[in-house]
Amino acid sequence: MDPILFLIFAAIAVLCGINVVLQTHPISSALSLVGVMASLAVLYLLLGAQFLAAAQVIVYAGAIMVLFIFVIMLLNTGRERRTRGSFLGRLLGPPLLVILLGSVTFVILRTAPRDAGVRFGTYTGGTVESFGRALFTTYLWPFEIASILVLIAIVGAVALAYKEID
Amino acid sequence: MQHLWIIPALPLLGFLIDGLAGRRLPKTAIHAVAAGTVALSFLWVLKTVIALQPLQTAHVERYFDWIRVGEFRIGFDLAADRLTAVMLLVVTGVGLLIHVYSIGYMAHEGGYYRFFAYLNLFMFFMLTLVLAANFLLMFVGWEGVGLCSYLLIGFWFRRKSATNAANKAFIVNRIGDFGFSLALFLIFLNFKSLDFGAVFNGLAGWRADTGMGTLTIIGLLLLVGATGKSAQLPLYVWLPDAMEGPTPVSALIHAATMVTAGVYMIARAAPLYLKAPIAMDWVAGIGLATAFFAATIGMVQTDIKRVFAYSTVSQLGYMFLGVGTGAFGAGIFHLVTHAFFKALLFLGAGSVIHALAGEQDMRRMGGLRTKTPVTFWTMLAAAAAISALPFTSGFYSKDEILVSAFHRSPVLFWIGIVTAAMTAFYVFRAIFLVFFGTCRGEAHAHESPPVMTLPLIVLAVLSLGGGAFQVSKWLRPMFPETASPENPMLLAASVGAACGGVLVAWVLYWWRPALPDIVAARLKWLYVAAVNKYKVDEIYGAVVVRPLVAVSREVLWKGIDVEVIDGAVNGTGRRALGLGGLLRLAQSGNIRSYATWVLLGAVSLLIALGVLGGVR
Amino acid sequence: MPQAVPLSWYLALSAVLFTLGVAGFLFRRNIVTMFMSIELMLNAVNLTFVVISYRLRQVDGQIFTFFVMVVAAAEAAVGLAIILTVFKNRATLQVDDLSTMKD
Numbered sequence: 001m002d003p004i005l006f007l008i009f010a011a012i013a014v015l016c017g018i019n020v021v022l023q024t025h026p027i028s029s030a031l032s033l034v035g036v037m038a039s040l041a042v043l044y045l046l047l048g049a050q051f052l053a054a055a056q057v058i059v060y061a062g063a064i065m066v067l068f069i070f071v072i073m074l075l076n077t078g079r080e081r082r083t084r085g086s087f088l089g090r091l092l093g094p095p096l097l098v099i100l101l102g103s104v105t106f107v108i109l110r111t112a113p114r115d116a117g118v119r120f121g122t123y124t125g126g127t128v129e130s131f132g133r134a135l136f137t138t139y140l141w142p143f144e145i146a147s148i149l150v151l152i153a154i155v156g157a158v159a160l161a162y163k164e165i166d
Numbered sequence: 167m168q169h170l171w172i173i174p175a176l177p178l179l180g181f182l183i184d185g186l187a188g189r190r191l192p193k194t195a196i197h198a199v200a201a202g203t204v205a206l207s208f209l210w211v212l213k214t215v216i217a218l219q220p221l222q223t224a225h226v227e228r229y230f231d232w233i234r235v236g237e238f239r240i241g242f243d244l245a246a247d248r249l250t251a252v253m254l255l256v257v258t259g260v261g262l263l264i265h266v267y268s269i270g271y272m273a274h275e276g277g278y279y280r281f282f283a284y285l286n287l288f289m290f291f292m293l294t295l296v297l298a299a300n301f302l303l304m305f306v307g308w309e310g311v312g313l314c315s316y317l318l319i320g321f322w323f324r325r326k327s328a329t330n331a332a333n334k335a336f337i338v339n340r341i342g343d344f345g346f347s348l349a350l351f352l353i354f355l356n357f358k359s360l361d362f363g364a365v366f367n368g369l370a371g372w373r374a375d376t377g378m379g380t381l382t383i384i385g386l387l388l389l390v391g392a393t394g395k396s397a398q399l400p401l402y403v404w405l406p407d408a409m410e411g412p413t414p415v416s417a418l419i420h421a422a423t424m425v426t427a428g429v430y431m432i433a434r435a436a437p438l439y440l441k442a443p444i445a446m447d448w449v450a451g452i453g454l455a456t457a458f459f460a461a462t463i464g465m466v467q468t469d470i471k472r473v474f475a476y477s478t479v480s481q482l483g484y485m486f487l488g489v490g491t492g493a494f495g496a497g498i499f500h501l502v503t504h505a506f507f508k509a510l511l512f513l514g515a516g517s518v519i520h521a522l523a524g525e526q527d528m529r530r531m532g533g534l535r536t537k538t539p540v541t542f543w544t545m546l547a548a549a550a551a552i553s554a555l556p557f558t559s560g561f562y563s564k565d566e567i568l569v570s571a572f573h574r575s576p577v578l579f580w581i582g583i584v585t586a587a588m589t590a591f592y593v594f595r596a597i598f599l600v601f602f603g604t605c606r607g608e609a610h611a612h613e614s615p616p617v618m619t620l621p622l623i624v625l626a627v628l629s630l631g632g633g634a635f636q637v638s639k640w641l642r643p644m645f646p647e648t649a650s651p652e653n654p655m656l657l658a659a660s661v662g663a664a665c666g667g668v669l670v671a672w673v674l675y676w677w678r679p680a681l682p683d684i685v686a687a688r689l690k691w692l693y694v695a696a697v698n699k700y701k702v703d704e705i706y707g708a709v710v711v712r713p714l715v716a717v718s719r720e721v722l723w724k725g726i727d728v729e730v731i732d733g734a735v736n737g738t739g740r741r742a743l744g745l746g747g748l749l750r751l752a753q754s755g756n757i758r759s760y761a762t763w764v765l766l767g768a769v770s771l772l773i774a775l776g777v778l779g780g781v782r
Numbered sequence: 783m784p785q786a787v788p789l790s791w792y793l794a795l796s797a798v799l800f801t802l803g804v805a806g807f808l809f810r811r812n813i814v815t816m817f818m819s820i821e822l823m824l825n826a827v828n829l830t831f832v833v834i835s836y837r838l839r840q841v842d843g844q845i846f847t848f849f850v851m852v853v854a855a856a857e858a859a860v861g862l863a864i865i866l867t868v869f870k871n872r873a874t875l876q877v878d879d880l881s882t883m884k885d
Contacts, residue, residue, distance in 0.1 A: 006787045010795050017802040020822060021809065029815050033822060036799070040825055043792070047836045049844050056828075059851055064821065064858050071862045072814055075869055092762050093808045097801055100769050104797040107776045108790055113837060117786030125841050134841045135848070146852045153856035160863035761808055 013039040024079045026072045037061040048123035051131040168214045170244040176203040177289035188279025200282035201265040208258035215251045245299035253296040260422045263621040268414040270618035288314035301360040311424045312339045319411040331407035338404040342394015349387035366437045374441040385445025396428030396482045398456045409471040413516030422505035429485040433494045453486025461588035466696045470515045493570035494645040495638030500563035507551035510625035514545035517614045533605040540619045542601045547626040553590035553664045559632030583663045590667025598675035792833045799826035
């Protein structure tokens with residue numbers, strides 16, 4: 001059962017990812033990205049990260065991507081036009097990407113652990129309770145700093161966009 | 167502690183006062199300071215010499231360390247022994263007389279304070295040279311007098327001929343100094359010190375050279391230095407040109423003191439030379455050759471100062487002959503007597519020139535005997551002394567040298583005799599041309615003021631009676647005996663030659679004045695060669711100077727300096743610019759090219775760490 | 783077909799998604815789209831962290847993922863605000879026209 005689920009949702013993720021890159025209209029790219037995130041959420045569930053799966057859908061797909069879509073609609077630039085672009089990027093980009101993918105895959109296949117594998121239900125450490133316990137005891141200090149970071153981001157965003165209103 | 171340092175310090179003080187404040191001081195103050203410091207120095211010398219009697223060993227005073235590098239130590243050390251005492255008395259005594267004379271001679275000249283400042287500076291360096299207790303300090307004095315010679319020859323610096331002469335003197339001296347420096351290096355290498363005492367004591371362990379040993383090489387290199395400073399063959403060419411300077415300068419520097427530094431140096435290094443017989447032979451040979459050579463030129467010169475300049479070169483050759491044949495005392499004795507009569511000759515010539523308002527060509531002089539009597543009688547005394555007429559000071563000193571030469575080799579003696587005859591001839595030729603006959607030039611000549619004639623009289627007395635000083639006998643403890651018993655035959659030959667020379671001069675220039683031209687016509691090519699100084703200057707110019715200048719200009723300047731060095735510097739700048747221009751292309755401002763670079767770096771890192779780092 | 787999914791498959795998926803994100807960043811011209819590619823890359827890395835967390839049977843990897851999400855949110859907020867300002871000034875979202883860094 002697990003492999004089939006994995007394959008389905010992995011395929012969806014990859015296809016949506018390719019779509020993000022290939023689509024010309026930003027809205028299409030954004031929606032494809034939402035698809036990627038949703039499938040990733042399912043994969044997190046398979047890996048036993050319940051809280052993260054929920055957080056992925058709520059925060060990432062639900063908040064961040066919504067923000068993206070708002071901005072795209074606000075700016076309303078339409079399809080991308082073809083422009084000159086970087087010669088270097090066009091020259092070196094594809095080969096480098098191939099090399100990147102190849103080398104990372106090579107490293108993974110050589111060094112990935114070969115034992116058990118992933119089976120749904122074998123790991124129950126990703127519950128809200130255990131997650132919260134770790135977050136508020138061991139990782140309290142980063143948690144507080146992260147909240148300050150979010151506060152700064154809010155203030156910054158408001159400050160930048162404030163003039164927009166008038 | 168006799169405080170020897172006061173002797174050179176006083177003229178240095180005079181130099182500082184006259185040099186720095188002289189522009190604002192009145193003339194009386196300037197010459198009072200200058201002559202006064204030299205007079206005080208002379209008195210201090212007297213006091214020191216008397217206090218140090220009997221002066222059997224050297225009295226050394228060490229003041230402070232000048233250089234101290236590891237084992238190498240050079241101190242500011244002054245030493246006084248009998249040789250030093252003789253030199254000191256001559257330098258300060260004759261120097262004082264010339265300072266006094268200059269008060270009158272330079273009275274109407276511009277740059278009064280500059281002249282006396284340079285004279286005092288010269289005295290300082292010369293005294294340092296003589297008092298030095300190590301080779302390096304002596305070299306300091308050596309170079310310093312060369313500098314002052316340059317400054318004083320070119321005193322009338324607006325005249326191109328004067329500045330050329332000054333340059334020539336300095337440069338030719340430099341060649342000699344190069345030899346001196348090499349000698350210093352060798353001395354230090356072999357004796358680990360440049361101190362006189364240390365070196366000469368160290369010599370005790372060396373055997374005398376039979377061939378071209380180390381000591382001989384050192385001796386020859388020192389000789390090179392001496393030929394430069396004392397104007398011997400082949401580096402004598404600067405001395406005749408040095409007559410461009412004021413006459414007191416010619417008297418002091420180029421007759422009595424600076425040019426004798428070479429002789430002093432060889433006498434000082436006597437212990438070394440006595441162990442290097444080949445070097446000594448070279449000294450004697452060069453001295454004799456120079457004496458003969460210069461005398462032939464001096465016989466036919468028409469400028470009065472030139473005659474005496476070549477005479478100086480010739481007499482210095484005699485001194486070299488003396489020290490070269492082992493008679494160090496006799497050489498120094500001749501140095502002393504030569505200082506007297508040559509300074510007198512020059513100062514007298516200055517008096518003549520002053521009387522005739524600047525005329526220096528002897529063919530336009532004449533009949534001054536009645537108009538300038540003091541000058542005439544004093545110069546006559548000097549001429550007698552230089553011709554070594556009996557019982558004059560020159561008689562004793564030159565005779566000793568010739569005897570010593572005879573004992574080395576009779577050939578040296580006979581050439582010396584011929585030269586003595588020539589000496590007598592040319593000096594009396596000058597006397598007859600200048601003081602006798604009818605006046606061929608300016609009509610109204612006048613005698614010089616007492617401030618000029620008084621030194622002349624003093625020097626005349628010294629020239630005639632200086633034989634009484636017995637310098638060589640007093641110096642005998644310092645130098646081993648060169649057994650030269652008096653030989654009355656040699657004496658007679660010497661006197662005969664001198665009288666013969668005077669006689670010929672009398673015949674040619676007083677009795678039958680038409681003869682000189684006939685003789686010159688008969689010996690035409692010889693005469694012309696001598697008049698043109700055997701074209702030595704022209705030869706040097708063509709063989710040495712012109713190629714050197716050409717190489718400097720074409721190869722060193724245009725070739726190396728402009729092309730190589732400038733090219734390298736400019737080329738580096740241009741290449742840096744070029745490289746910068748290339749690198750600039752990476753800064754395109756395009757975000758995506760930046761991203762590509764980042765990706766490239768990341769992939770490289772990944773491959774380096776992962777794939778090559780051990781993942782197989 | 784094995785009952786368990788090998789870990790290397792997850793990691794390979796992560797690699798593929800990451801490469802897609804880089805490709806999007808290099809080849810898209812719209813700056814908002816480039817931003818989204820960055821989000822894609824971040825997601826790929828999140829997946830890796832969760833996988834390792836599973837492997838080590840610890841929750842720390844997931845905590846890390848959580849923080850990545852927080853930072854991504856903050857970054858998205860500020861970044862989009864900046865883009866809005868730039869658009870107000872330049873009236874273009876084509877990244878090639880926003881090349882002031884060259885001068």
